[in-house]
Structure formats: structure tokens, C-alpha cells
Amino acid sequence: xxxxxxxxxxxxxxxxxxxxxxxxxxxxxxxxxxxxxxxxxxxxxxxxxxxxxxxxxxxxxxxxxxxxxxxxxxxxxxxxxxxxxxxxxxxxxxxxxxxxxxxxxxxxxxxxxxxxxxxxxxxxxxxxxxxxxxxxxxxxxxxxxxxxxxxxxxxxxxxxxxxxxxxxxxxxxxxxxxxxxxxxxxxxxxxxxxxxxxxxxxxxxxxxxxxxxxxxxxxxxxxxxxxxxxxxxxxxxxxxxxxxxxxxxxxxx
Amino acid sequence: xxxxxxxxxxxxxxxxxxxxxxxxxxxxxxxxxxxxxxxxxxxxxxxxxxxxxxxxxxxxxxxxxxxxxxxxxxxxxxxxxxxxxxxxxxxxxxxxxxxxxxxxxxxxxxxxxxxxxxxxxxxxxxxxxxxxxxxxxxxxxxxxxxxxxxxxxxxxxxxxxxxxxxxxxxxxxxxxxxxxxxxxxxxxxxxxxxxxxxxxxxxxxxxxxxxxxxxxxxxxxxxxxxxxxxxxxxxxxxxxxxxxxxxxxxxxxxxxxxxxxxxxxxxxxxxxxxxxxxxxxxxxxxxxxxxxxxxxxxxxxxxxxxxxxxxxxxxxxxxxxxxxxxxxxxxxxxxxxxxxxxxxxxxxxxxxxxxxxxxxxxxxxxxxxxxxxxxxxxxxxxxxxxxxxxxxxxxxxxxxxxxxxx
Numbered sequence: 114x115x116x117x118x119x120x121x122x123x124x125x126x127x128x129x130x131x132x133x134x135x136x137x138x139x140x141x142x143x144x145x146x147x148x149x150x151x152x153x154x155x156x157x158x159x160x161x162x163x164x165x166x167x168x169x170x171x172x173x174x175x176x177x178x179x180x181x182x183x184x185x186x187x188x189x190x191x192x193x194x195x196x197x198x199x200x201x202x203x204x205x206x207x208x209x210x211x212x213x214x215x216x217x218x219x220x221x222x223x224x225x226x227x228x229x230x231x232x233x234x235x236x237x238x239x240x241x242x243x244x245x246x247x248x249x250x251x252x253x254x255x256x257x258x259x260x261x262x263x264x265x266x267x268x269x270x271x272x273x274x275x276x277x278x279x280x281x282x283x284x285x286x287x288x289x290x291x292x293x294x295x296x297x298x299x300x301x302x303x304x305x306x307x308x309x310x311x312x313x314x315x316x317x318x319x320x321x322x323x324x325x326x327x328x329x330x331x332x333x334x335x336x337x338x339x340x341x342x343x344x345x346x347x348x349x350x351x352x353x354x355x356x357x358x359x360x361x362x363x364x365x366x
Numbered sequence: 367x368x369x370x371x372x373x374x375x376x377x378x379x380x381x382x383x384x385x386x387x388x389x390x391x392x393x394x395x396x397x398x399x400x401x402x403x404x405x406x407x408x409x410x411x412x413x414x415x416x417x418x419x420x421x422x423x424x425x426x427x428x429x430x431x432x433x434x435x436x437x438x439x440x441x442x443x444x445x446x447x448x449x450x451x452x453x454x455x456x457x458x459x460x461x462x463x464x465x466x467x468x469x470x471x472x473x474x475x476x477x478x479x480x481x482x483x484x485x486x487x488x489x490x491x492x493x494x495x496x497x498x499x500x501x502x503x504x505x506x507x508x509x510x511x512x513x514x515x516x517x518x519x520x521x522x523x524x525x526x527x528x529x530x531x532x533x534x535x536x537x538x539x540x541x542x543x544x545x546x547x548x549x550x551x552x553x554x555x556x557x558x559x560x561x562x563x564x565x566x567x568x569x570x571x572x573x574x575x576x577x578x579x580x581x582x583x584x585x586x587x588x589x590x591x592x593x594x595x596x597x598x599x600x601x602x603x604x605x606x607x608x609x610x611x612x613x614x615x616x617x618x619x620x621x622x623x624x625x626x627x628x629x630x631x632x633x634x635x636x637x638x639x640x641x642x643x644x645x646x647x648x649x650x651x652x653x654x655x656x657x658x659x660x661x662x663x664x665x666x667x668x669x670x671x672x673x674x675x676x677x678x679x680x681x682x683x684x685x686x687x688x689x690x691x692x693x694x695x696x697x698x699x700x701x702x703x704x705x706x707x708x709x710x711x712x713x714x715x716x717x718x719x720x721x722x723x724x725x726x727x728x729x730x731x732x733x734x735x736x737x738x739x740x741x742x743x744x745x746x747x748x749x750x751x752x753x754x755x756x757x758x759x760x761x762x763x764x765x766x767x768x769x770x771x772x
């Protein structure tokens with residue numbers, strides 16, 4: 114589904130990603146871990162198409178198309194979804210209005226009619242149940258005055274509504290207490306199918322107790338320096354990142 | 367020739383009362399205000415008044431379909447065509463007629479021009495203890511070309527009564543027009559009045575719109591102004607609170623592009639104690655458009671315990687658009703709460719990326735954020751039909767096919 118090939122990107126003169134290679138197949142969950150500043154969020158932003166990052170080389174093949182040739186909205190239309198580490202507050206637009214606009218813009222791009230109000234409401238209700246969200250939430254302004262946990266839950270709610278093929282969860286666990294974490298992880302798990310894939314970006318192993326990855330990658334200084342199965346996450350939890358980063362530093366020296 | 371000469375020649379062909387002659391002479395002596403006048407510092411009439419607007423009217427017939435195209439389809443409609451009242455509703459407790467003479471303040475050249483020569487307009491009087499449930503829609507159509515016209519209206523709302531209006535001034539051809547409009551609203555004790563102005567006239571139209579509101583004890587009056595169309599718009603909105611516990615609310619949304627110009631001048635005169643005023647003006651400027659906001663709040667010595675709030679927020683969405691914003695507070699009472707704020711900014715890039723990452727195209731994302739920006743003022747309008755029109759006009763103006771309602 115996704116094949117990242119030698120991706121190099123940075124911001125202004127500062128190179129952050131220094132040759133990322135990653136392949137993800139439908140149905141898989143990949144965890145990307147790594148110390149702070151290793152480039153995890155940059156990778157997420159570059160896949161989603163944030164324009165302030167300059168791509169210096171490489172490609173991101175998504176179902177036969179290079180995402181780098183597409184605008185952020187076109188990537189979303191293809192089925193890419195980024196759950197933001199810091200979701201943006203948009204006063205003046207309700208959650209329901211925002212989601213309705215997102216869905217209908219995607220449908221428009223696919224040449225489909227707008228979703229009927231009836232179908233939309235039905236779907237909203239269904240997905241709200243999935244994520245234990247109460248009804249009053251729909252009329253609140255997008256992320257305005259939301260707690261950290263509410264913002265993250267709102268991200269997963271949008272993911273549930275937009276039904277993407279590839280979801281990138283950027284530090285979805287930060288700001289969540291254990292109950293909220295369980296609800297969000299449970300939601301993510303229920304949305305898993307054999308046709309979609311998930312990239313879970315996290316600093317801590319904790320989230321991976323709930324969302325079990327098929328593969329774990331360690332990102333350090335803009336490169337994937339180690340990959341393994343879910344047991345790698347447990348090893349990292351126990352030993353920290355030092356043993357990997359030191360080894361990489363030695364190699365690069 | 368210019369407009370002022372045309373006015374002079376026209377006035378020589380008609381007979382005027384001594385009083386009106388006096389007002390006219392006072393106008394003719396001073397002429398239209400210029401940018402040397404503090405209240406017109408950012409707003410020049412020079413180009414407009416040098417044009418050769420005619421005063422005589424040669425009306426054309428109007429199609430019913432034209433009327434419905436521009437109306438919000440309320441049941442109760444007052445319809446004017448070239449100044450003539452052609453339709454007015456029958457409402458229990460409400461007396462409606464065409465133009466009736468009344469006195470207004472005479473400290474302003476443009477008001478004096480209106481008071482001396484205007485013979486068109488309406489007079490609406492609401493009896494005591496009358497709640498008018500249905501909105502009254504007022505439509506002024508102009509079919510004549512290159513015309514200078516004036517309207518002079520009075521609304522008197524009796525004690526314990528309630529009424530709501532929606533008003534539009536609409537040209538039915540695309541030629542230049544110049545309207546000098548005035549409405550005086552007298553709110554008696556315990557009244558509740560809402561006046562909505564949809565200013566979406568054709569791109570060559572020029573409007574000077576004056577509204578004076580006089581309020582007595584416990585009255586509540588809202589004036590909402592939505593500016594989408596027109597070439598040049600100047601709104602002078604004045605509130606005078608002459609009783610305790612009054613509330614005056616002003617909401618404004620301007621969305622301008624190309625070479626459009628709009629100036630909102632508001633003045634709230636707090637003369638009595640325990641009153642409130644809330645003012646929220648939102649401006650969105652595209653292309654080479656230009657906006658002016660001047661909000662003056664006067665708190666007289668007797669106006670203790672008042673609460674006055676004013677905000678003017680502006681979005682400049684192009685390199686060439688400009689806004690001049692000026693709050694003016696004069697406070698002569700010592701136990702009052704007055705606050706004001708003014709912002710000028712652009713759309714937030716983070717929010718734009720956030721929306722685009724959800725599949726919302728860049729133009730649509732800008733439109734949604736612009737709508738979000740304006741919605742705070744739009745949401746204060748109680749008449750849902752007006753809110754819908756505002757949403758639709760905003761989407762049209764930003765060239766997107768979006769429905770903001772849910």
C-alpha cells in the first residue's frame with residue numbers, strides 16, 4: 114500500500130529525514146518509535162503534505178501514486194489520514210459541520226453526491242457509540258476548549274468518519290489518561306480491517322499494549338535504525354533507546 | 367455638472383417649507399463632507415459627487431419574478447419601486463403608510479439633504495402591547511439608471527411591543543446609483559426591536575445609510591448590517607439611550623472584494639444608567655477592497671453602571687486590501703465598564719493545513735475559516751432566514767459551493 118523510498122526532507126537548511134525506507138501492506142500496523150527530535154512527527158507531516166517541509170529526495174508511493182506530487186487534500190481524497198499531535202482549534206465551526214464538510218469534499222472529489230443528512234446523522238451516531246462520545250459534543254466548536262484527551266478522541270472520531278486507507282496516529286497517546294487511552298485504542302482496533310493500514314507514532318510503549326503492532330521501527334536522527342516485531346517495543350521499554358542510539362552513533366562516526 | 371448642481375437645479379423647480387429651505391441651504395452652503403471632516407477622514411465622496419446623477423425619476427415597469435428573486439419571501443412585505451410604495455402588509459396593531467414628514471437631528475449635511483428634499487419612504491407605527499410574530503421585509507427597488515434617490519423612514523414602537531425587520535435596497539439594472547437613506551427608530555419602554563440590513567446591491571451602487579435609534583427604559587434594539595455588495599457603502603448607525611436599563615446591539619459582517627469600499631461608523635450615546643451596548647463588527651477583505659470602522663462610545667456623566675463592549679475584527683485575505691479601524695471612547699462617568707478590541711489578521715496556516723489534511727480543498731478551507739471568523743456576528747442574528755442568506759452570500763463571495771449549516 115505504502116512504499117517510502119529514501120525519503121529526505123527538512124525545514125529550511127535543516128535536514129530532518131535523512132533517507133527513510135519503509136514498506137507497509139494493507140492490514141498491517143506499524144509502530145514508529147524513537148527519542149525526541151528523531152523526526153517522527155516530521156515523517157507524519159511529510160506523508161500528509163505539510164508544505165513548510167521541503168522534500169529533498171525520495172518518493173512516497175501510495176497505491177501506485179507518488180504522494181509527493183499531490184496536495185494535502187488530494188492525499189486525503191486518496192485515503193491518507195493524519196491524526197495530529199496537536200489538533201488545531203477552529204472557533205466558529207462545529208464538530209458536526211467540520212466533519213460534514215470533510216466528508217462531502219471527499220465525495221465531491223470522487224464524483225459523488227453529498228451525503229444525505231439522514232445517512233450522515235446515522236453514521237455520526239454509530240461512530241460516536243464506538244468511541245463513547247456523547248451527543249452534545251457535535252455542536253461544540255472544533256477543538257475549542259477541548260481537553261487534551263477530548264482533542265485526541267476527536268481526531269479518532271474524524272478517522273472513524275472518514276474511513277481512510279492509511280491512518281497515521283501522531284503521538285495519539287500523549288495527553289490521554291488511561292481510560293481515554295483504552296477507549297481511543299479500542300476505537301482504532303475496531304476500525305482495523307484487512308484493507309487498511311495504520312502507522313502509530315509514539316514515544317512510549319504504553320499505547321502498544323492496546324494497539325498491537327505487526328512491526329516496530331526505531332527512528333533516530335532521521336533514519337530507521339532498527340526494525341522488528343512487537344517484542345522490540347517491549348525491549349525498548351525495558352532498556353530505553355540508548356543501546357540503539359549509541360550503536361548508530363558509533364556506526365555513523 | 368456634478369451632483370450638487372443637479373440638486374440645486376432640482377430644488378429650484380419645487381416649493382419647500384421655510385424650515386426645509388433652511389435645511390437645504392445649510393446643506394448647499396457646506397456641501398458634501400470632505401476628508402478634512404474628522405468623520406470622513408478615510409472616506410472620500412469626491413469621485414462620487416463629481417458624477418452626473420440625475421434627480422428626476424423615470425420609472426420602469428417591474429416584473430413580479432424580479433421581486434421574488436431578490437426577496438427573502440417573508441409573508442409581510444413592504445415593496446417600493448423607484449420610491450413608490452406599491453405593496454404593504456396588513457398587520458394587527460401596526461399602522462403602515464408611505465412617507466410621512468417627521469423631525470430628525472439637523473447637525474449633519476447629508477441628513478439635512480435628506481430631510482429637506484426626500485419625499486419617499488415609510489412610516490411604521492406599532493401600537494402598545496403588540497408582539498408582531500412575523501418578520502417584516504422591506505424592499506426598495508430601483509429601475510432607473512444613474513439616479514440619485516433618497517429614502518426617509520420612521521419606525522415608532524409603542525410600549526411593551528416587539529417587531530423584527532429585514533431590509534434590502536436593490537437595483538434592477540447594473541448602472542450606477544446613489545442612495546441617501548435614513549431611518550429613525552423610536553423604541554418606547556420595554557420594547558424589543560431587531561432591524562436587519564442586507565446590503566448586497568449591484569457593483570456600481572453607492573449607498574449612504576443613516577440609522578438613528580432612540581431608546582427608552584428597558585428597551586432592547588439590535589441593528590445587524592451585512593455588507594456583501596455595492597461599490598461604496600457608508601453606514602452611520604447611531605444609538606441614543608434615553609432611559610435606564612436599555613440594551614443596544616450591533617452586529618456587522620462585511621465581505622468585500624475587487625474595488626469595493628465599506629465604512630461602518632457607529633455611535634452609542636450612553637445617557638442613562640444601567641444600560642448596555644454590544645458591538646461586534648467583522649470585516650473580510652479580498653482583492654483591492656477597503657474597509658473603515660469607526661466606533662464611538664460616549665458615556666455621559668449620568669450613565670453610571672453601564673457596560674459597553676465593542677469589537678472590530680478584520681481579516682485581510684489579499685495583499686492589496688486595507689482596513690482603517692478606529693475605536694473612540696469618551697467616558698464622563700466613573701462607575702462604568704467599557705471594553706473594546708480591534709484585530710487585523712490573516713488566516714491561520716496551521717488551521718488551513720489541518721483542514722486540507724481532512725480533504726477540504728484550499729479555497730474551501732479558506733472559506734470555512736472565513737465563515738468561522740464571521741460566524742460569531744452572524745450567530746447573533748435571531749432571524750434564521752437572514753443567517754442563511756449571510757452563509758450563502760459568503761460562500762458565493764468566496765466562490766465555493768459549501769453549505770455551512772447543520
